[in-house]
Amino acid sequence: MSIMEYNGGSCVAMAGKNCVAIASDLRLGVQSISLTNNFPKVFAMGDKTYLGLTGLATDVQTLYELFRYKVNLYKFREERQIQPKTFANLVSSTLYEKRFGPYFSFPVVAGVSNDNTPFICGFDSIGCIDFAEDFIVSGTATEQLYGMCESVYEPNLEPDDLFETISQALLNAQDRDCISGWGCVVYVITADKCIKRLVKGRQD
Amino acid sequence: MESLLAVQGQDFVLTASSSSAVRGITVLKPDDDKSQILNSHNLMLYCGEAGDTTNFAEYIAANISLYTLRHNLNLSPEATASFTRKQLATSLRSRKPYQVNILLAGYETNLGKPELFWLDYLATCVRVPYACQGYSSFYCLSIFDRYYKPDLTIDEAVRIMKLCFDELKKRMPIDFKGFICKVVDKDGIREINI
Numbered sequence: 001m002s003i004m005e006y007n008g009g010s011c012v013a014m015a016g017k018n019c020v021a022i023a024s025d026l027r028l029g030v031q032s033i034s035l036t037n038n039f040p041k042v043f044a045m046g047d048k049t050y051l052g053l054t055g056l057a058t059d060v061q062t063l064y065e066l067f068r069y070k071v072n073l074y075k076f077r078e079e080r081q082i083q084p085k086t087f088a089n090l091v092s093s094t095l096y097e098k099r100f101g102p103y104f105s106f107p108v109v110a111g112v113s114n115d116n117t118p119f120i121c122g123f124d125s126i127g128c129i130d131f132a133e134d135f136i137v138s139g140t141a142t143e144q145l146y147g148m149c150e151s152v153y154e155p156n157l158e159p160d161d162l163f164e165t166i167s168q169a170l171l172n173a174q175d176r177d178c179i180s181g182w183g184c185v186v187y188v189i190t191a192d193k194c195i196k197r198l199v200k201g202r203q204d
Numbered sequence: 205m206e207s208l209l210a211v212q213g214q215d216f217v218l219t220a221s222s223s224s225a226v227r228g229i230t231v232l233k234p235d236d237d238k239s240q241i242l243n244s245h246n247l248m249l250y251c252g253e254a255g256d257t258t259n260f261a262e263y264i265a266a267n268i269s270l271y272t273l274r275h276n277l278n279l280s281p282e283a284t285a286s287f288t289r290k291q292l293a294t295s296l297r298s299r300k301p302y303q304v305n306i307l308l309a310g311y312e313t314n315l316g317k318p319e320l321f322w323l324d325y326l327a328t329c330v331r332v333p334y335a336c337q338g339y340s341s342f343y344c345l346s347i348f349d350r351y352y353k354p355d356l357t358i359d360e361a362v363r364i365m366k367l368c369f370d371e372l373k374k375r376m377p378i379d380f381k382g383f384i385c386k387v388v389d390k391d392g393i394r395e396i397n398i
Contacts, residue, residue, distance in 0.1 A: 007328065028330055032343055035322060036330050058326040101297065203378050 004055050006031065008179025010139030011041050011052035012170050013110035014153060015118040016162035019190040022050045022110035022120075023170045025139075025201075027182040028057055031136055036105075037182035037203070040114050045071050046081040048112045048189050049085075051091070054139035055125070069077065073112035073114035084111030084119040087131060095127030102126050106138045116191045135169075141180045163188045163197065171201050205378050206238065206251035207340035209368055210307045211348060212320045212333050213356035216389035217309035219366055220398070221249050222338075222380035234381040241266050244392050246310040249336055252303035256320050260304045264288050267392060281310025281319040285329055292327035301325065303335045309388045317392065343375055344368040357385065363397055369398070 028039035040133060042052045045063050051067060053060040070090060074082050082090070088109045102125040110120045122128050122136040131137065135153055137145035143161040148169040157165060167186055174180040183201040187194060207216070207222040214288065227234035240248045240261035247266065249293045250257045268279055285308050297303045308321040322328075322335040334348040368384060385398045 026329070030324070033345065035335070036332055039330060056326065057328040057330075058296065061289070061329065071352060155314070 001032070002104075003142050005179065005184070007055075007057040007059075008053045008140050009041050009057075010052045010137070010141035010145060010170070010174055010177065011108050011182040012109055012135065012137045012145050012149065012166060012173075013052060013108045013120045014135045014149070014162060014166045014169075015120050015124075016111070016157040016159065018109045018118065019159045019162060019188060020118050020120055021162045021166040021186060021188045022052050022119040023184055023186040024052055024054070025141075025164050025170065025174050025182065025184045026182045027180060029179060032178070034182065040185045042185060042187055043066060043068070045087055048191075048194065049082055049084045049112050050086050050189065051087070051188055052108035052110070052138065053105050055103075057107045059103040061088075063105055063107070069095070082115055084109055085113065087111070088119070088121050091123060092120070092127040092129050095125065099126055103201075108136050108138050110136075110187075110189065112189050112191055128184075139180060141173045141177035144176045145169060147178070148173045155194065159190050159195075161187050163195075167199050170200065175202060205322065206248045206338050206382075207372065207380055207383075208238065208251055208305075208307050208321055209333050209340060209344055209365065209383075210249065210309050211352065211356070211361050211364060212273055212309075213358060213361045215316070216352065216361070216387050217311070217318045217320050218358065218365060218385065218387055219231065219247060219307065219309050220368075220383040221251075223381075223384050224381035225366060225378070226330055227254065235307070237384050239386060241393055242263050242284055243278055244374070245313055245360065245388060246279070246308065247386060247388050247393050248288070249307040249309070250304050250335075252305050256292050256302045257304050260302045264291065264362040264381075266270055278313070280312050280314070281308065281321065284308060284310060284387055285321040285323070285331075289323060289327050289329040292325065296327050297364040305351070307335055307337060307387075307392075311388050311390060313390065318388065335345045339376065340368070343371045347371060362396075365398055
């Protein structure tokens with residue numbers, strides 16, 4: 001048993017035309033026992049910057065609290081919102097601080113920059129950044145998500161089409177993973193607004 | 205082999221903790237109360253490594269009353285859960301982590317609603333309508349899944365709890381020596397007989 005698969009959960013991010021989407025499942029469990037179907041793994045770090053955290057649930061919560069604190073201080077100091085690219089580097093250096101006793105989480109960052117360019121990236125548990133133009137996957141349904149994304153993703157999607165694509169990718173991937181699922185939450189971020197949608201999924 | 209159960213109703217939380225204190229194959233005590241009162245409307249049920257459990261529970265209780273004395277502010281269930289989680293999370297990456305699993309039952313007096321939190325020794329904290337700790341989760345979560353509804357009355361909750369006790373008696377190979385049941389509601393914390 002891997003510690004990354006103790007609680008279960010998956011996250012995916014996709015880039016579209018001047019927009020990005022990030023989604024996660026809602027399950028939290030202890031191995032095969034499900035505890036709740038209301039445990040979103042995507043968190044707002046600014047108006048147009050979002051963070052997805054999968055892996056060990058305690059580190060998901062600890063990292064969320066840590067980044068919320070760091071981003072709030074950044075806002076006070078700089079009097080502006082943090083940019084996705086800047087935040088990605090903050091995540092990277094924060095994770096590498098714990099190089100020899102890491103947080104057991106593989107984060108995903110998705111956002112739209114001030115110049116309206118979409119930005120997505122993923123990390124390993126010690127902060128190595130994986131920049132991507134198309135999509136980033138993370139969590140216990142990683143293999144299934146890669147399969148779904150490789151087959152349904154296409155570049156330059158409009159926000160509504162991107163929502164459909166990412167939702168189908170995640171819903172169908174998590175149906176093939178025992179420890180992800182129980183519905184999902186999807187954020188679609190464009191230059192002027194962000195839409196959060198709760199998508200119902202199989203409750204088994 | 206300890207067991208904690210809790211279910212939240214429309215204006216209360218009903219909790220139960222197994223009353224046997226066991227070491228190895230020996231029952232040391234048949235009337236062990238695995239709960240700690242944190243303040244007038246917050247009750248913590250704990251199980252896990254003997255020694256760690258009571259020590260941690262008393263540490264949390266003492267710090268919560270210290271905070272209340274300093275700031276003249278009663279902590280809400282959510283604040284209590286948040287504080288407890290932080291302590292456990294810090295402890296997790298220390299030389300010797302506390303091995304304590306917790307159910308936190310409380311009543312938010314300002315909003316007038318009950319709250320229940322599930323925490324494990326890894327410091328995973330989650331708000332739930334009903335919860336179990338220990339092996340009893342294999343048997344009781346499905347009973348709660350079947351009979352729980354958000355507007356549960358105290359009598360209905362007691363009936364569900366009884367179903368759980370019967371199931372544990374029927375399916376588990378050990379004797380829990382009964383359960384100590386408590387209710388947290390607007391009037392505070394009280395023990396009831398089921």
